[in-house]
Amino acid sequence: MAEPSTSASISVEINGEVYEREVDARRLLVHFIRDDVELTGTHIGCDTGNCGACTIQLDGQAVKSCMLLAVQADGAKLRTVEDLANDDGLNPLQQAFSSHHALQCGYCTPGMLMSATALLEANPRPSEDEARTAIQGNICRCTGYQNIVEAIVAVNA
Amino acid sequence: MSSGARDGARDGARDGVRHRARDGARDRVRHEASTTAVATETTELQKGSIGTSIPRKEDGRLVQGQGVFFDDIRRHGTGYVHFVRSPYGHAKIVSIDVSAALALEGVYGTLTGDEVAIHTDPFFEMSTPPGANIKDYALAVGTTRFMGEPVAAVAAATRELARDAAELVEVEYEPLDVLVDAREAVKNETVMHEEAGSNVVWSGVFDWGDWEGAKAEADHIIKVDELHFHRFSSTPLECAGALVEYERGTGQWTLYCNHQMPGIGAIWMAPALRTSLDKLRFVTHDIGGAFGNKICLHPSYVALCLLARKLGRPIQWTEWRTDQHTANAHGNERWFHDVEVAVKSDGTMLGFNVKALDDCGAFPRYEPLGCIIWAQVTPGCYAWRNIRVDFTQVTTNKSPVSPNRGYSRMQHLWLTERIIDIVASELELDPVAVRKLNYVKTEQMPYETPNGCVYDSGDYARCLDLALELVGYEGIEARREEAAARGKLLGVGIGSTLDSGTNNFGQSQLLNPELQFSGNNEAATVKLDIFGEVVVTLGTVPQGQGHETTASQVVGDIIGCSPEQVHVRPGHDTFFNSHAGFSGTYASQFAVTGLGAVKGAADLLRAEMIQLAAAVLQAPEEAIELADGFARIKDGPDEAALPFMALGAIVNANNAFLPPDFNPTLNHRFVYRPYFGNVDLEKKMGKLTLTYATQIHACVVEVDEETGVVEIVDYAAVDDCGVRIHPQIVEGQVHGATAHAIGAALHEDFVYDEDGQLLTSNFYDYHVPHALDMPTLKTAAIESPSPFTPLGTKGMGEGGGGGIHCICSAIQDALKPAGKPIVYDSCNPSHRVWSMLQDPEATRANVKVVSR
């Protein structure tokens, strides 16, 4: 009997660019993004799916990229933190994070921004509670969340 | 840049005059625009950008995913490391077989404890014997003493392969008796470190004032048998790690890492590696939080250095979250036994006597410093003069500790706040009044504590009033009734804390007179380059505190340009030559030591720029001003102005016309060194730290009578850290410290079972606050400038655990109608509160009042 195959070739669109790669079947999506595609803005803060530092958008939905295998993203469109700023500079959410001091060390920030982006796309004017709920899966160990929540609520206020 | 008031404050300090720097401006209360109520009292000391919350320089890169954290750095041919870790709390290592791992394709090599014992020396220990005799290596040698301790390491072509290969390493263990309770360890029935012959690392008695006299004078002695401060840590979101390169020709190691105190790291590592300090280059860039937990990385880093040298390739290690929780850095656990408090009938506190038993886990590492650091805040916020502490530290089969936000002072301040609330409750005193009666008063500042520390400035009662106002203390009785009608017990609590900053390392000599550490220092360089670039290099190692921003504010104000014009190099690099022996970011000191160094270097640069401009413009130096990026003649014509670019170009590239005896460099290094004087080893007295920021927290909680679930319904933190360079950053630190304290007070607990297995080794079981767990925080600030620091600032950020104290205080207040239980542990998850509700007498049996 033939050995089962332990790798696969995938095609993934990330921030508008298509990447075709051969990946180990066990490669986590987050490691694919960080180590293979070298988009290091997406972070890793745990090994249990609790912290949300790895949050990206997959086909428009916020997902934790450490909870998916790279092969599961075959054919999907991904968006990472590197895609948020545009030619004019920071987008309004990024701007709000800075002006509200919603980041200290900045390690949770990419994940926070991606969760908040998904929220604001679905609900442009969230209440404080809605903002808190949207980032409930993202741990920040520096800020106590208050300024993050204020920043998210302020974007379209 | 200093106003008269601040100069006055400094002069006062120099002359030894008791001088209140905060006259005037006290009654101005400003409400800042924010969704939370922010009341700010400020002084007149601000000018330029100091005191304004300018946009942070760090933010642009961090919100775009362009930060550079150590794990983002790639090198060709890297070997990724996975550590083989002990599954036992305590066991003999009979044998280690790495052959199967080495046989796996893509595995570059391994490292075991035996090799470590051959190629390195044990790390230097700070304790006197028995602690001094403990042997601590990069990997376990012969015996493993805590679950998760690295016993071998594997390097391979990918992270996954390294992990697979680590599974193939066969280790034979022989389990030994496990010690998880300090109260057992101190009996020495099982001894963990044979070389030391005892589990006691260090012990000593501190006796200040006259405890026996206080006891005789007291109307009441309140006794508490046992209080427990639990084990938790700040668990920064970015785990530890490094990329290490070794250069064979020079013997040079470069560590791209997240060590937060490289100066001390190198002091541990270089002798162990049998090399010199200069052979260890530490480079940090962005760091994802540290909170003290990234100070004791030397064992892992030494293993990486050995592998880099052995395998001749770059070596990369990123700690896994489970390993961070299991084996990196816990906070100190502490028991307080036989507490006695001497109180007069009017509530005046005369002093206390206590036995403290500190649990430092398997190896001392940064310890036994925790056995003295608490003494910076010996009396807490209070004026009692007679204090006796019998302090013992022991090892147990648990993760080694490391400094953790609020390090050692937090444990002690929790004790002082527990004492105040227990006394108030037992003697039926008003907890607010009893605090105000006993607080050190603002008129007494600078105040010398019974052990010779000097509280520089502050107004605790004023901070308390502000905090109480913010939580709506006035209407509290009506709210109690309203809550009771809903089946909730409502309580209000206070946490009064001091955030002592800028250590005098001389306090280490109170533990071990042989230690050659004293004082403190920090360095910075500031230069003006050819095209007018102002470039600042810091010795500090920021991890989110915004040092690039605040340093640029100080430099900009001093040399007369906007902070945007000032480039502060991110991170730390030993090769910048801008560091000093104690460089790092720890112990609430950047605003004093880091900015003191920045100010010193900027002052030197400023003087030279003025000299140079005077020479070029042929004017007296007094006529020159530096402003808006120009050196110009005050009130002079437009043409009598030199842009910074001209000054930089003249010195660096166009200097032929400068006279031979005038050699400006426009490049200055300054080492800031606070003055402490000696500590008195006999009396164990001295200035152990330079500044004391105040944080007074208050909260209102509701406890569910049926379940014991605690909900925080109001929360306020009032901060006084002297002059604030960037108020928003200060408030951010207050928020963060409060979140850590709330997590610790209600959930976060490193729990071990009797076999030494950690039961809370990841973010599932170790619940840190999420967004929905946090109440809305109300903050306020007053500014009592420090008379002892160059800018009137005080270090802040650690926060002294105010949230833990005030939540314990509020829970005890809430439970009063349910049989007056006493809160005896610093961690109160619902099951513990529920037990107190079920059996209040069990906690009351812990407390006795003996009255005259």
Ligand code: FES
């Ligand atoms: S890395 Fe923590 S949830 Fe993905």
Ligand code: FES
């Ligand atoms: S800003 Fe540091 S973890 Fe959120």
